[in-house]
Amino acid sequence: MATDPALAAFLALDDDTVAAYADARAEALGLALPPETRAGVVENLALLRRQAATFMAALDDTAPPAPEVFEP
Amino acid sequence: MSAADFRSALAVVGDIQRGKTTARSETEAALARAKSDPFNAYTAVFAERALVQAEAIDADLAADRPVGPLAGVPFAVKNLFDVEGVTTIAGSRIRRDAPPAAHDATAVQRLTAAGAVLIGALNMDEFAYGFVTENAHDGPTRNPHDPTRIAGGSSGGSAAAVGGGLVPLALGSDTNGSIRIPASLCGVFGLKPTLGRLSRQGAFPFVESLDHVGPFARSVADLALAYDLMQGPDPLDPLCRRPVEPAAPRLQAIADGPLRVGVLGGWFAQGAFPEVLEALEIVADALQARRGVELPGAELARAAAFCLTPIEAAHLHWPDLKTRPLDYDPAVRDRLLAGALTPDAVAEAARRYRPVFRDAVRGVFEDFDVLLAPASVCPAPGIGQTTMEMDGQQVSVRKNLGAYTQPISYVGLPVVAAPVNRPGKPPIGVQIIAPAWREDLALAAALRLERAGLVAAHRPPEAHA
Numbered sequence: 001m002a003t004d005p006a007l008a009a010f011l012a013l014d015d016d017t018v019a020a021y022a023d024a025r026a027e028a029l030g031l032a033l034p035p036e037t038r039a040g041v042v043e044n045l046a047l048l049r050r051q052a053a054t055f056m057a058a059l060d061d062t063a064p065p066a067p068e069v070f071e072p
Numbered sequence: 073m074s075a076a077d078f079r080s081a082l083a084v085v086g087d088i089q090r091g092k093t094t095a096r097s098e099t100e101a102a103l104a105r106a107k108s109d110p111f112n113a114y115t116a117v118f119a120e121r122a123l124v125q126a127e128a129i130d131a132d133l134a135a136d137r138p139v140g141p142l143a144g145v146p147f148a149v150k151n152l153f154d155v156e157g158v159t160t161i162a163g164s165r166i167r168r169d170a171p172p173a174a175h176d177a178t179a180v181q182r183l184t185a186a187g188a189v190l191i192g193a194l195n196m197d198e199f200a201y202g203f204v205t206e207n208a209h210d211g212p213t214r215n216p217h218d219p220t221r222i223a224g225g226s227s228g229g230s231a232a233a234v235g236g237g238l239v240p241l242a243l244g245s246d247t248n249g250s251i252r253i254p255a256s257l258c259g260v261f262g263l264k265p266t267l268g269r270l271s272r273q274g275a276f277p278f279v280e281s282l283d284h285v286g287p288f289a290r291s292v293a294d295l296a297l298a299y300d301l302m303q304g305p306d307p308l309d310p311l312c313r314r315p316v317e318p319a320a321p322r323l324q325a326i327a328d329g330p331l332r333v334g335v336l337g338g339w340f341a342q343g344a345f346p347e348v349l350e351a352l353e354i355v356a357d358a359l360q361a362r363r364g365v366e367l368p369g370a371e372l373a374r375a376a377a378f379c380l381t382p383i384e385a386a387h388l389h390w391p392d393l394k395t396r397p398l399d400y401d402p403a404v405r406d407r408l409l410a411g412a413l414t415p416d417a418v419a420e421a422a423r424r425y426r427p428v429f430r431d432a433v434r435g436v437f438e439d440f441d442v443l444l445a446p447a448s449v450c451p452a453p454g455i456g457q458t459t460m461e462m463d464g465q466q467v468s469v470r471k472n473l474g475a476y477t478q479p480i481s482y483v484g485l486p487v488v489a490a491p492v493n494r495p496g497k498p499p500i501g502v503q504i505i506a507p508a509w510r511e512d513l514a515l516a517a518a519l520r521l522e523r524a525g526l527v528a529a530h531r532p533p534e535a536h537a
Contacts, residue, residue, distance in 0.1 A: 007417035025413045031394055033409065040406030041413070047471070048382065048410055052418045054375040055425050068281070068423045070311055071430070072267040072484030072508040 011053055018046045076237025077101065078531055081145045081188075081294040084240060088133070088144040095133075095144030095189065099126035102146035102191045105238045111214045111223065113232040115151050116158065117192040122146070125189050141297065143187030147241040150227050151193035152200060153177040153285075154274035162276040163198040163226070165209045166392050166399050177274025178309065179243055179285050179302050186301045191239055194229030198401035200245055200278040201385065201408070202226050203253045203473035204453075208401035212455045216258060216532040217499055221452035224254030224473070227288070231258035234288045235499075236532060241298055242288045247278045248377055249447075249477025251286050255489040256447035256501025259530025261295045261518065262288045266508050267484025269314060270299070271306035279384045281423070282377065282481055290529035292519045295488070296320040299511065319512040326516035332441045333517065334365035336505075339374070340445040340476050343462030348446045351492040351500040356444055358526050359517060365443060367436055373429040373479035376422035378471075380482075382411025383419040403470060430483045434507070442517045443505040446476050447489045451498035480505055488514040490527040499530050 013021050019042045026033045033041055079087070087093045099122045106117045129143050149155070152162040154173035161167045176184065184190060195213045197205055205228025206212040213228040215221040216236030223232040227244025231254030234242050244251045246264040255262030263286045270285050277283055287298040296319050306312040335356045341349065356363065386393060386408050393412055397405055436443070449472060450460060459466045462475075480487055480503065488504045488511075506514040521527040 004415070004417040006415040007421070010415050010418065022410075022413055029412065031409070031412060032397075034398055037397060037402075037406055037409055040402065041409045044382070044407050044410035045413055048379055048414050048418070051375040051378045052414075052421070055372040055379075056418075056421055058369065058372050058428070059421055059425055068426065070268065071427075 010049060011056060013049050015046050018042055018049065076105070078237050078290065079240060080291045081142060081240040081289065082291070082297065084145050085141065085143060095126040095129040096123065098144050098146060099123055099189050099191070102239055106192050109238060111216055111219070111232040111236050112211050113194055113213050113229040113236065113238060114148070114192045115161070115195050115210050115229070118155065118158070118190055122189050122191050125184070129187055140185060140187030141301065142183065145188045145241060146191045146239045147183060147188045147243070148191045148194050148230070148233050148239045149180060149243040150196050150230050150245060152196060152245060152276040153180055153243060155180060155190065155193065158193070160276050162200070163196040163207050163210065164400070166396065173274070175274065178271035178306050180274065182302045183298065188241065194233055194242060196229055197226035198404045199385070199389070200226040200247055200250055201404045202470050203249060204470055205229060205254070206455060208403070214455070215452045217530060218452065221454055222257065224257035224448070224452065226250040228254045230288050231255050231260055231262070234258070234290060235260045235530065240290055241294060243285060244288060245275055246284045246286060246481060247282045248381060248481055249474035251288065252447045252477045252487060252489040252501070252503060253473055255288055256491065257452040257499060259491040259499030260288050260290060261292060261491065261529060262286065262489040263295050263299055263511065263515070264481065264487045265299060265511050266486045268311035269486070269509070269511065270302050271309040271312040273306055273308040277388060279381050281384065282381065284481065292323070292515060292522050293320070296323060296515050314509070319515050322512050323516045323519050326512060327520040327523070331359065331513070331517055331520070332439065333359040333361035334440040334443045335361045335363045336367055336443050336445040337364035338366050339370040339479070340367070343449055343475065344446050345450040347497070348448070348450060348500055351494060352444060352446055352502055354492055354526055355502050355521060358521055358524055359444070361444055365436065365440070367479070368432045369429045370479040372425060373482045374475060376425045377478040377482040379414070379418050380422040382407050383414050383416065386411035426483060429479070433483055433485070437507045441506070441513050445503045445505065447501040447503045448473050449475055451500055477503065484508065486511040486514055488518045490518045490521060491530055493526055493528040
C-alpha cells in the first residue's frame with residue numbers, strides 16, 4: 001500500500017478518472033498539453049498507472065527510499 | 073543499389089592485409105552503398121572523413137607501419153553517437169539546430185583507433201524511444217528481408233545496415249531492447265553488454281540507469297572483436313570503470329567446455345508467436361537446455377522498467393516538453409508527456425524494486441551459465457502496423473515488442489541476440505543472457521551455435537538487397 005500521498009492518489013485512479021488527473025497535474029506543473037496530444041497522453045498515463053500498480057504490489061512502501069548504488 | 077557485401081569484418085581485414093583490396097577501395101564501395109541505401113538506414117554520410125582515414129591506413133600498410141585490428145573495415149553508428157563536427161540529432165527534429173559535436177563519442181574513438189572507418193550515421197526511433205524505427209522526421213527504416221516490414225528499433229538503421237550488406241559493423245544503443253529487437257528482426261548478431269562495461273560518453277542519453285551501447289555484426293567473432301576493442305575505463309563515464317577483460321581469446325575454450333543452459337519460461341513464453349518458440353527450441357535443443365526455468369518477478373521487472381523509462385526521460389526533456397512539444401515525433405511525445413505527469417514516486421519505487429529482482433536473477437544463475445529467451449514477441453511487423461495479437465489480445469506494437477527484453481536490461485545483464493538459422497523464413501533471434509560481467513559466456517554459447525550452423529546472419533533475398 002502506497003503511503004506517499006501523490007503515489008497513492010495516482011494508483012487510486014481508474015481509466016475514467018485519468019483524463020481529469022492529467023489536466024490537473026499538467027496545470028499544477030505549468031505544462032501545457034496541446035489538444036492534439038491529450039488523447040495520447042491520457043492513454044499512456046492510464047497504461048503507466050496500470051504498470052505501476054503491477055510492481056508496486058510487490059514492494060514494501062513503508063521502507064524509506066535510499067539512493068540507488070550502481071550495481072549491474 | 074551498389075552490390076551488397078556480406079563479408080565479415082575480419083574477412084575485410086584479411087582481404088586488405090593480403091593486398092586483395094585497399095582500405096580506400098573498401099571505403100569507396102561502402103560510401104556507394106550508403107548513397108544508394110534502399111532501406112533508409114542512413115541519415116548522414118561522412119565521405120570526406122572516411123576517405124581521409126582510409127588513405128592514411130593504406131599509407132601505413134604501404135610503409136609497413138602497424139595498423140589496428142579493424143584496419144579498413146567500414147562501420148556506421150546510430151545517429152545518437154557524437155561524431156566530431158556533426159550535429160548529434162538522436163533521431164529528432166529538436167536537435168537539428170544543436171551545435172556540432174566537439175569530439176567523437178568514446179565508442180567511436182575506440183573503433184576508429186582500431187582502424188575501422190566511419191561511413192555515416194544511422195536512423196533510429198526519436199530519442200531512442202521505440203522498437204520500430206518508424207521515425208516521423210526521417211521516415212521508416214525498411215527491413216532488408218522484406219521492405220514492407222520494420223527493421224525494429226530503436227537501433228533499426230544499425231541492424232538494417234549490417235543485415236542489408238551496407239557495412240559489416242555498426243553501433244547502437246539499448247535501453248529496453250533497442251539492440252536486441254532490431255538484431256532479431258533483421259537477422260544479425262547484436263551485443264548488449266553489462267551496464268557500465270562500455271562507455272556511454274558521447275551517446276545522447278535516454279534513461280540514465282538503463283542506457284547501454286553495443287555492436288551489431290554478422291558473426292560472433294566480429295561481435296566479440298568490436299566489443300573487446302571498445303572496452304576499458306573511461307573517466308568521462310562514471311559507470312565505466314571496469315578494466316579490459318578481452319572475451320575473444322577465451323571463446324573457443326568456453327564454447328568447447330560444458331555450459332549449463334536454461335530456457336526461461338513464465339513471462340518469457342507468454343504471448344510469443346509459435347514460430348518464435350519454434351526458433352527458441354532449435355537453440356535450446358542444441359545446447360541441451362533445461363526448459364521452463366522461472367525468473368521470479370520478471371513481469372514486475374518489465375513493469376518497473378516500463379514506468380521508469382518515460383519518467384526519467386521526461387526529466388531530461390522537460391525544457392523542450394514545456395516549450396515545443398509539437399516538435400517531437402507524436403509517438404514519442406505523448407509517452408514523454410505522460411511520464412512528465414506521473415509522480416516521481418513511481419520512478420523511486422521502480423528503482424527500489426531493482427535490487428529485489430537482481431537478487432532473484434542471481435539466485436537463478438547459481439544453477440546456470442546462460443539463460444535463453446526470445447528476443448522479440450514476433451517476427452518483424454509491417455511498417456505502419458500499430459497493433460499485434462498477444463495471448464488473444466490486440467496490443468500496441470511499439471509498447472510490446474520489448475516485453476522479453478525489458479526485464480533483462482532493467483538489471484543490466486549482458487545479452488547476445490543471435491539470429492536463428494531458418495533459411496527462407498523471416499529472421500527471429502534469441503537472447504543468450506549471462507550473469508553480470510560475463511559477456512564471454514553469452515558470446516561462447518553463440519559461437520557454439522554458430523559453429524553448428526544453428527545461428528547465422530541472414531542474407532536477404534537478392535530482390536531486396
